[in-house]
Amino acid sequence: MQHDTEGETAQPGGRVTDWRDGRAPPEPGRNAPAVTLVERDYTAVADRMAAFGPLAEECGVTVKGVTVTPGPEAGRVATRCGAATRGAALGRPLLDADNMCEAILAPSGTTTGRLAAEGFGHRADRVGSGSGLPELAASVAERPVVFSDTQERPVQVGASFEWSDKEAPDRGYSPFSIDTEHN
Numbered sequence: 817m818q819h820d821t822e823g824e825t826a827q828p829g830g831r832v833t834d835w836r837d838g839r840a841p842p843e844p845g846r847n848a849p850a851v852t853l854v855e856r857d858y859t860a861v862a863d864r865m866a867a868f869g870p871l872a873e874e875c876g877v878t879v880k881g882v883t884v885t886p887g888p889e890a891g892r893v894a895t896r897c898g899a900a901t902r903g904a905a906l907g908r909p910l911l912d913a914d915n916m917c918e919a920i921l922a923p924s925g926t927t928t929g930r931l932a933a934e935g936f937g938h939r940a941d942r943v944g945s946g947s948g949l950p951e952l953a954a955s956v957a958e959r960p961v962v963f964s965d966t967q968e969r970p971v972q973v974g975a976s977f978e979w980s981d982k983e984a985p986d987r988g989y990s991p992f993s994i995d996t997e998h999n
Contacts, residue, residue: 884938
């Protein structure tokens with residue numbers, strides 16, 4: 817279960833109710849944990865742990881109940897850091913010590929404007945068109961921050977659906993500014 821997904825938050829109070837006392841029987845993903853059978857190939861674990869796996873692209877990355885899909889960002893990591901040439905991770909972006917920072921920055925809405933814009937778009941769908949979130953999304957869809965940028969100088973992150981702050985070069989940190997200014 818990913819953090820903040822319906823499967824994780826489906827258990828009120830974090831408890832699975834005991835249906836033997838006449839209550840509604842548990843329904844996975846509604847009032848009980850969502851359970852999935854997973855088959856593992858343990859001979860491939862090391863290869864897969866050393867690569868950016870496909871599930872981020874296929875299922876997306878969920879933060880605060882908003883899911884974004886970092887497909888182009890995974891491709892960027894592969895271009896900048898190389899891809900596995902053999903094994904279970906064939907073709908996947910590599911995550912060795914030299915590349916880890918790049919792989920951390922790429923799928924984050926705070927350092928990748930495209931993902932921030934996508935996340936704000938999803939939030940705008942929830943709160944309505946008059947929120948100003950589509951305009952905020954358009955304003956943050958700038959180039960991504962890559963690791964070499966952070967080695968040259970401090971880099972300010974952009975506003976993101978992942979935080980409650982609407983930070984900008986001309987504006988300091990102010991918590992809950994997105995919530996209050998965009999309803």
